[in-house]
Amino acid sequence: MSLNNDIFLLISEQLDDQSDQLNLLLVCRGWYSIFLPKAYETISVDAPKIYPLSRTVRNNPRIGTAIQNLSVDWCHSKSEPENDYDVDGLVATLKQVGDAADDLAAWEESLRTGCPDAWLAVLVLSLESIKSMTLRFSDSPYFLPMVTRIAANGNLSSPKSALQPLESVDIWVDDHTEYYLAHELLPFFYLPAMRVFTAGGICEDDPGIASLKPGTSTIREIDLGHSNTNNGGNGFAEYIISCANLEIFDYQHDNKSIWGEVYKEFCPLLFYNALCSQKHSLRELRLNNNGETGDSGFDEDTEEFNGFGSLAEFHQLRELRMPLRTLLQFGSSDRPKVSLLEVLPPSLELLNLAHYHEEDFDIVNKNLQTMLAQRERLPNLKRIEIQPYTLVMTAGAIVHSTNFRVQESTQQSFLPFDMACREMGIQFGFSKEGSCGLITV
Structure with missing residues (x-):
């Protein structure tokens, strides 16, 4: 008597170790077909594994289709020196999402030297079912600019729906001397399926860049509360105002804006002015209840922004x-x-x-x-x-x-x-x- 495929899948869900799930694929062709989507649904890789995974996905597109949740961490790891990084056949792909010829040449050269960020950009182009990404890195000369181009131009000329199904992004650095500029991550707000944006280590020292129309982003939750590592010098107004129906906003302040260079104290009025655009939808507000509110001793320009306003009209x-x-x-x-x-x-x-x-x-x-x-x-x-x-x-x-x-x-x-x-x-x-x-x- 043969068992229903659903029963096999229920059995596989009891295997917590992904290596055990992958071993099921080796039993026979039938099991390979049944268990592949589940085995590759959630993938976690560090820097040395990004290239092998990218190569595997290129050779077996079914694996790329199966991956829905991707976690990448190279804060504490680096790519291993190799001489056989295969970039054959990638030039056409790079042209679809690249920019100037000089940028394409630099990208191709970085692929040949095993740069994890360069290979991450290539990998993501093959993940047509991706729903969530957890990213732990600070320097991204290829992946983040690619997100910008995809978000700004629909999907460019890519034959696959790159990043279009993405619903959730969790991106941060755990090195307190590193940071992202706020506008570098704004392109995630353009993506059509995005619902949850989580980030840590963001510096909003840069002036506001009016590059996203108010009330157009589908994001429902903005979580900037991770380990009190964010500094919203402009109240993250562009993030907030861009949302059509923001329901949850969490922000915890860090007086440090740029390590050893710039310090900015909490300016609640800037957040209030931005949040007023979400009176109709905001359900949960966690505004610096766990962050720094004291005088940093460095910033002299915040007194006029110390005020707040009434929440009486936030009816949700x-x-x-x-x-x-x-x-x-x-x-x-x-x-x-x-x-x-x-x-x-x-x-x-x-x-x-x-x-x-x-x-x-x-x-x-x-x-x-x-x-x-x-x-x-x-x-x-x-x-x-x-x-x-x-x-x-x-x-x-x-x-x-x-x-x-x-x-x-x-x-x-x-x-x-x-x-x-x-x-x-x-x-x-x-x-x-x-x-x-x-x-x-």
């Missing part, structure tokens, strides 16, 4: 996480300019007040108590969180949020409010994430 907003002094528009003052009820939308379900300092207790408590007294103004509110800036850690413990504690005095001060929340069916708690000051005891 469900989750809000941001520094309380930003939300209440303290600016350079020690008093707020607005109240929570003035700036929060009735749709809100979760409120996180980050970077809380004990000297702000009276202001915060008064605002929270007023919110409870006028519960009908926020009928959907389910949870309130306080994220203290100062936390406690036992001396000698590993510096990790799991070992951090909220100060006893902070917990005690909010006990009455906690009880009041319980009576109204609202959860109350503390968050220990993000940038903080530690006291060891």
